[in-house]
Amino acid sequence: xxxxxxxxxxxxxxxxxxxxxxxxxxxxxxxxxxxxxxxxxxxxxxxxxxxxxxxxxxxxxxxxxxxxxxxxxxxxxxxxxxxxxxxxxxxxxxxxxxxxxxxxxxxxxxxxxxxxxxxxxxxxxxxxxxxxxxxxxxxxxxxxxxxxxxxxxxxxxxxxxxxxxxxxxxxxxxxxxxxxxxxxxxxxxxxxxxxxxxxxxxxxxxxxxxxxxxxxxxxxxxxxxxxxxxxxxxxxxxxxxxxxxxxxxxxxxxxxxxxxxxxxxxxx
Numbered sequence: 397x398x399x400x401x402x403x404x405x406x407x408x409x410x411x412x413x414x415x416x417x418x419x420x421x422x423x424x425x426x427x428x429x430x431x432x433x434x435x436x437x438x439x440x441x442x443x444x445x446x447x448x449x450x451x452x453x454x455x456x457x458x459x460x461x462x463x464x465x466x467x468x469x470x471x472x473x474x475x476x477x478x479x480x481x482x483x484x485x486x487x488x489x490x491x492x493x494x495x496x497x498x499x500x501x502x503x504x505x506x507x508x509x510x511x512x513x514x515x516x517x518x519x520x521x522x523x524x525x526x527x528x529x530x531x532x533x534x535x536x537x538x539x540x541x542x543x544x545x546x547x548x549x550x551x552x553x554x555x556x557x558x559x560x561x562x563x564x565x566x567x568x569x570x571x572x573x574x575x576x577x578x579x580x581x582x583x584x585x586x587x588x589x590x591x592x593x594x595x596x597x598x599x600x601x602x603x604x605x606x607x608x609x610x611x612x613x614x615x616x617x618x619x620x621x622x623x624x625x626x627x628x629x630x631x632x633x634x635x636x637x638x639x640x641x642x643x644x645x646x647x648x649x650x651x652x653x654x655x656x657x658x659x660x661x662x663x664x
Contacts (some may be wrong), residue, residue: 399642402427405474407453407467408520409433410485414438414564414588417540418630419637421447426638428480431470435592447604450474453655457515459487460643467522476525480641484538488553497551505552513555517563520661524567524576533576536562541584543654559650570649577649579640584656585619586628624657 401423402585411420412434420443424430430449432441442453451473457463471477488508514538540551543557561580566617568578585591587606596602604612614621621627633655639645640653654660 397636399426400643400644401638403429404479404643405429405476405562406480406482407431407433407470407474407478407519408482408484408486409457410514412436412443414590415583415586415630415633416484417443417447419483419634420449422631422634422638423480423482423641428641429474430471433466433470433485451489457518458510460482460518463518463614464522467519470661472510473521477530479521479527479530479532480524480534480536481519482536482538482637482641483519485515486512486538486557487548491619495549497548500552505555505565508552508556509559512553513559513563514557514562516560520567520578521652522557524571528571528574533574534645535564535567535578536637536640537561537578537580538562539582540650541660544652544662545660557654564652571649574644577640577646579649580652580662581620581637581640582626582652582654582656583633583635584622584654586630586633591627602645621657622657626657628655628657639652 406423406428408416408420410416411432420430420432424447430450431451431453432440432444433453435456440454444452444520453466453469455462455466477584520535539560540557542554543561546629564578564580592606592609595613596604608621610627613619636653636655
């Protein structure tokens with residue numbers, strides 16, 4: 397099936413590794429002009445070369461000025477305005493995965509809100525006017541399963557992602573009839589470098605493989621495998637991201653697409 401993505405222009409934030417890299421790679425395979433984003437230029441440039449991206453944009457998204465610099469660099473590399481924005485940059489900025497909600501400092505809540513909600517808000521504010529003028533735009537905000545099914549730990553992260561879900565629906569509703577869709581992509585437990593680092597640290601063995609880490613975490617009931625019987629991969633998410641980025645998906649907006657192997661036991 398031709399998703400009609402060839403020649404479209406996309407910025408994927410946080411795409412120098414993990415989920416973002418997987419999404420950027422598949423978009424590029426579909427003929428999209430992709431800009432890889434990260435905080436480390438060398439790493440971003442390596443990924444860009446591997447996937448055939450048109451360029452990179454580097455910097456954090458912790459302030460309005462920093463986000464504007466990333467957007468400007470991306471537009472130069474793309475040779476035009478951003479048509480597809482994948483807000484993937486984020487992740488827990490504090491590492492409070494073992495603390496109860498009341499044990500987490502308010503500063504840590506603020507830090508995670510900046511990283512996992514406001515970073516996306518800033519870029520949306522920067523690209524929506526151009527998308528509106530062009531009568532086309534696709535915004536995909538990468539959230540998390542814990543936004544709708546918190547695990548009672550790391551509430552600074554999960555509550556920030558819940559705010560992102562709310563913002564997505566609100567923005568989708570506000571952009572009525574202008575050709576822009578805004579959707580959420582919610583991964584469950586995904587086999588990425590962050591999970592590997594967590595497992596190696598937990599078990600004090602820097603040589604554990606991702607399969608060994610996954611097995612030990614499951615055996616120790618740190619998490620249970622979802623009904624799909626395996627953990628997710630960045631490619632699982634990339635398939636849905638490409639679909640949502642397509643011009644053919646114009647009737648899908650304000651939705652939350654869970655790619656979690658059945659981890660979230662809910663009706664939506």
